[in-house]
Amino acid sequence: MSNASLILIDSGRALSERKAAGAREGAKILTASSLGSCLVFVSSAIAAVALAAIGRDMHLSPLDLQWVMNAELLPLAALTMVAGALGDRYGQKRIFLTGVALYGLGAAVIGFAPSFAPLIVGRFVQGLGEALILPNGLSVLGQAFPADKKARAVGIWSAAAAVASGVAPAIAGAILDHGSWRTTFLMLLPMVVGALAVGAAWIPKDSPTSHARIDVGGAVLSTVGLGGLGAGLTSLTNGSDLNLWVFVTLIVGLGGLFGFIANERRLGDNAAMLPPSLFTSRSVVGANLFTALLYGAFTVMLTLIPFVMIRGAHLPTLVAGLAFVPLQVLIAVVSPLAGMLCRRFGRRLPLFAGGSVVALGCAISLRIDSNATYWAHIFPPVLLLALGMSLAIAPLTTLVLTSVEPDRAGTAAGVNSAVSRAGSLFAIALLGGVLQQGGPQLFSGFHMAMAAASVACVLATLAVFIIEPGPHVDYIPRD
Incomplete structure (x- = not known):
């Protein structure tokens, strides 16, 4: 699963930090945070492209293939929120670097896994590392810049993550066409070594808060x-x-x-770690329900389309790796424009439009079959998926951050990010009926999954009406 559209949600923690320490070495800290955080946005994208090859090489069942994806998503969904408190308690630099090290350990275990059990352990350890990396990398970034420069720093961080999540599956596809799926994970190790070295040298030592509560x-x-x-x-x-x-x-x-x-x-x-009072707000409830449904559908598309391209339509793996490049490009281009729509039409309409366009993309993907070609059959639903997510995610992130008090914005962003991963986890859990098929039956199951994803998107658009009506409010980070 590509994580490109999670970038804006995850970046809320950096924008919501209330105390920004001016830093002369801000560029170095930005580089260190971006390098470590980019690791999070490439592993699931690589796994989606490599899934068919992993299953073929290790003779895995559909049940096994689902856990190849969900073993990473489980710690991300369950532990991202508490990871921020760990950083507050023991030091954000220490927890961030611990996450990078765990990620590297997981990648190494995956690359050399002799059987299914070590493979799943490696994926879980990788997800555990990611859960530690994201909130603490963003907190480090948020503290390095004053309020008037945070948005630009997070924009650069987001751009780096988008480029990484777009390039990595393409490289993985090229490797898979000429080598082993193991190499696609082992190629992450030099990045891990670089992130550890740069982070240790360039991120300043912070002062832990010994009284921070760990749930x-x-x-x-x-x-x-x-x-x-x-x-x-x-x-x-x-x-x-x-x-x-x-x-x-x-x-x-x-x-x-x-x-x-x-x-x-x-x-x-x-x-x-999940404050009960957050859910007294209609807007928070509606935004998180919208997130769970939309990201469930989003994950179904990002997991199954490369799988059926390779296993069903027998397209080159490189093409599958490049399939979602339009997603990265459109999110980078359209997301800033979505803010203009919010200011003109309010908080509900862009979310409704985004969910509707993604639903249409899921419906159009019903045309994909064993004779599919990229430009005629794959590109149109990918384009609609990219456009819909681009319309929805930036307004969704801003809504989450502005529906609570400023000192709760980081927590709200963390909850929304965890909800998106939980939606993805349950979506993958429901795909066994597709992954166990082959030949024409594969496309029959794929079409049923796409129809269900389209229904989920329609339900997401209905969840928009739970959100309190009113004008869009731009989020302005404050000291």
Whole structure:
């Protein structure tokens, strides 16, 4: 899954920092933060392109293929919010570099994995590293610049991430056409070494806040809840009956999520990683429901289109790697213009338009079959997906940041980012009926998944009406 459209949501933490320390070495800090954070935006894109080759080489079942993707998404969805508190408690530089090191360890384990179990462990460790990298890399960035320069710094950070997430799958596709999928993960190791060296040298040492609260219970319960539900749904979509294993995993997952909600309510706003008061706002509820539905559909497209291009239409892997370059370009070009639409038409219309265009892209992808060519069949839905996400994501990010008090904006952005990953995780968990097919049946399952994704986008547009009506308010970071 490409993470390009997550860039604006994730960048909210940097924009929302209230204390900005002026830094002469700001350019160095920006470079270090960008280099480490770019790692997050390339791994899932590479995995999506390499998925068919991994399955073929290791003789993996559809259930296994789903966990190749979700083993990374699970820690991202469950632990991103608590990772920011870890940085506050133990130092953002230390946690950021720890995340980069874990990411590198995971990539190495994946590259040399002799079987499925080490492969999944490597993907989980990689996702754990990503969960530590993003919030702390952005906090480091936010503290390095005064308020009037933060937006420009985050813009450069976002551009670097977009370029990385666009170039990496293309390089991976070229490697896969002439070599092993393992090389696509091992090529990340020089980047990891560079990010560690630059981060250690250029990010200044920060002062941890020893009294920062770590919601360990919330982190454990959210991981158990998401993991249990993900495992149960994954088994069901691979043809399993409601046997004891599936029943237990679903019960454990639901119990974990209910326990998580009860734990957050007990801890209250000052200690919980998911402050309950955030969800007293209609706009926050509507924005997060919109996010979960839209990103679920988005992930289905970004995972399945390269898979069917390679396995079903037998297009070159390089072409699959290049398939979503328009996504990166349009998000970079159109997203700033979406702010103009917000100011002219208010907060709801751009989100409604974006969700509707993505729904149309999902519907048009029903034309993709075994005779598909890129320009006639793949490019049109990709173009609509890119245009729709470009219209929606910048207004969504601004809405999330402006629907709460300024001192809660970073938390709101973290919650919204976690919700997007949770939506992606459950979407992947429901794809077993597609990944287990071959030949004409592959496209039958693909078309059903695209129809379901289109329905999810329609539901996302309806969720827009939960959001409180009113004029768009630009987010202005404050000291």
